[in-house]
Amino acid sequence: MLEPDGEVGLEASARIRHRAAGRVDAVVLAWCQWYTADLPDDVAAERRAELGSDLFEEREHSGADATGSILWRAVRGIPADLAWRGARLRRAALGAPRGTFPLAMPALAHLAAIALVAWGGFIVWRIARSVLIGDWHGAADVAELSVAGLLLALVGTWLLMLARRRAFAGLVLAVAAYLLIRFGTYALMETSVSFTAYFSTSTAQMVLLNRVATGAAVLFFLSMGAWWTSPKVAAESEEGE
Amino acid sequence: MGRYLPIDLADIFLYFQAISSYAVCMPRRREGRLVDLEVDILGAGIELQAEDGDFYGFALAKRIADRAGATALTAHGTLYKALSRLAERGLVESEWEDPGIAADEGRPRRRLYRVTGAGVVAHRAETEQRTVLAPSPRTAFA
Numbered sequence: 001m002l003e004p005d006g007e008v009g010l011e012a013s014a015r016i017r018h019r020a021a022g023r024v025d026a027v028v029l030a031w032c033q034w035y036t037a038d039l040p041d042d043v044a045a046e047r048r049a050e051l052g053s054d055l056f057e058e059r060e061h062s063g064a065d066a067t068g069s070i071l072w073r074a075v076r077g078i079p080a081d082l083a084w085r086g087a088r089l090r091r092a093a094l095g096a097p098r099g100t101f102p103l104a105m106p107a108l109a110h111l112a113a114i115a116l117v118a119w120g121g122f123i124v125w126r127i128a129r130s131v132l133i134g135d136w137h138g139a140a141d142v143a144e145l146s147v148a149g150l151l152l153a154l155v156g157t158w159l160l161m162l163a164r165r166r167a168f169a170g171l172v173l174a175v176a177a178y179l180l181i182r183f184g185t186y187a188l189m190e191t192s193v194s195f196t197a198y199f200s201t202s203t204a205q206m207v208l209l210n211r212v213a214t215g216a217a218v219l220f221f222l223s224m225g226a227w228w229t230s231p232k233v234a235a236e237s238e239e240g241e
Numbered sequence: 242m243g244r245y246l247p248i249d250l251a252d253i254f255l256y257f258q259a260i261s262s263y264a265v266c267m268p269r270r271r272e273g274r275l276v277d278l279e280v281d282i283l284g285a286g287i288e289l290q291a292e293d294g295d296f297y298g299f300a301l302a303k304r305i306a307d308r309a310g311a312t313a314l315t316a317h318g319t320l321y322k323a324l325s326r327l328a329e330r331g332l333v334e335s336e337w338e339d340p341g342i343a344a345d346e347g348r349p350r351r352r353l354y355r356v357t358g359a360g361v362v363a364h365r366a367e368t369e370q371r372t373v374l375a376p377s378p379r380t381a382f383a
Contacts, residue, residue, distance in 0.1 A: 009340055013350040028317075046352070049337075050298055051317055053349040057299035058314075060348070069314060073302075077318025084322040 007045040014045075014052035018059035024067050025055050028074040035085045037163030043088055106166075109224045113157040113173055116180060116217070120150035123184040126191040138190030146187045149179030156221075170225020177217035185210050275367045278315070278323050279332075281305045283364035286333065286356045297338075297351035298324070324354065332360035 017025065032051045036044035058066045093102045127143045130136040136143070153176035159169035185206075189196050199206045275283070285304040289296035296304075298321065302314040327333045335354045343350040356364070 010337070010350065013340065013343060016347070016349045018348075047321065049350060050321060050352050053351050054298045054302075054317060056349050057297070057351075061299070061303070073314055073316045074318075075316075077316030077320075080316065080318030080322045082318075084318065084325065 007041050010045040010049035014049040016052070016056065018056045020059045020063045020066070021055065022064075022067060024071050025059070028055065028070060031074065031078075031081075034161070035081050039085065039088050040092055105224070105227065109170075109221075110157075110160060112217075112220060113153070113160050113169075116153045116173065116177055117150070117157055120146070120153045120176070120180045120184065123180065123187055124150050127187055130191040136190065138187060142183050142187045142190070145179050145183040149176050149184060152176035153180060166228040167225045170221050170223075170228060174218045174221035174225065177221055178214055181214040181217055182210065274370075275363060278319065279327060280364065280367055280371075281308070282320075282323055282327060283332065283356055283360055284308070284368075286354060287361060287364065290356055295353040295355050297353055301354070327360065330359075332357060332363055 014029075029048070029052065032048055036047050039047075055070060058070060062069065089103060096102045123146050127136065127138075127146060131143075152172055156169045156173035156176055159165040159172060162169075189199055282301065282305065285301055285308055286296055288308075289300055289304055299314075301324075302320055306312065306314050324333060324335075328335060333354050334357055335352050338351045338353055340350055
């Protein structure tokens with residue numbers, strides 16, 4: 001359907017903006033950029049070019065009055081955009097090499113990132129509450145590292161949603177996991193009497209559990225980062241075999 | 242079991258599927274049938290094609306709205322997903338406009354669609370079937 005340089009040509013074509021185009025057009029195109037980011041290049045280029053053309057034509061037809069219509073069309077189309085994206089991803093996954101789980105692994109990474117943010121939020125909330133009621137007796141650096149861990153987890157979760165930043169997101173989340181699980185557990189101990197009592201009665205097991213959980217989480221996010229590093233190079237080398 | 246009951250699991254499944262199709266408000270696709278939006282797309286597409294030879298996304302959305310007397314245009318995602326589905330079924334075909342034409346007019350390239358012969362047949366069959374199936378007010382209250 002596309003000529004040899006079709007993707008490049010279409011991407012260039014999609015960048016042409018109408019003189020009446022405003023911020024809404026940019027937001028709609030950015031949304032399209034996001035939901036097509038990890039789809040095959042030709043599929044993504046065609047969808048972006050088609051939407052770019054549609055926005056231009058609507059501006060040409062209605063000028064500045066089209067803003068409301070463009071926004072409303074984009075918002076109403078979100079479920080269909082996501083359904084279309086899901087169908088395209090499933091189709092791309094059918095041709096993936098065995099054992100690579102191109103849909104399940106990213107989903108698991110998103111879930112793990114959300115769990116990490118929830119864990120970090122819980123720890124920081126416990127620390128803040130403890131500090132506010134004057135009950136905090138832990139080391140300041142443990143609290144600081146937990147807060148830093150939560151911030152990194154939030155940044156990593158956001159980066160995970162940007163297709164081109166996912167490898168870096170894996171690295172950021174690995175650091176966040178180390179801080180939040182390794183030091184967050186100690187911070188939690190300082191805010192909970194029952195947790196402290198449990199820790200003191202089975203110290204060796206708790207330390208071992210802490211190390212194993214930290215190691216597993218860090219390894220998981222590093223593996224995801226490595227898995228997302230230059231996937232095209234890996235795909236090309238497999239095609240060449 | 243089949244000896245005593247003249248039904249099998251497939252019949253039971255179809256029976257419950259039929260019940261659920263009445264229970265759920267969302268329109269369900271029947272094999273070989275078109276949903277409302279697809280009928281609208283093919284109908285508007287055939288009209289535009291008769292006038293200009295082909296049609297593109299925004300013109301199609303505009304024509305669908307005009308035919309329905311609506312002010313809101315079909316959502317981007319809904320329209321292009323439906324067009325993609327129709328293309329996969331061979332009911333429409335598309336090609337990208339010559340870059341030179343778009344460049345001369347200073348606009349992005351259009352994706353030009355055409356309703357195929359199969360699309361025209363499917364649209365005619367669907368509209369005829371709907372006309373036959375829709376009861377007239379007189380017969381409904383007879």
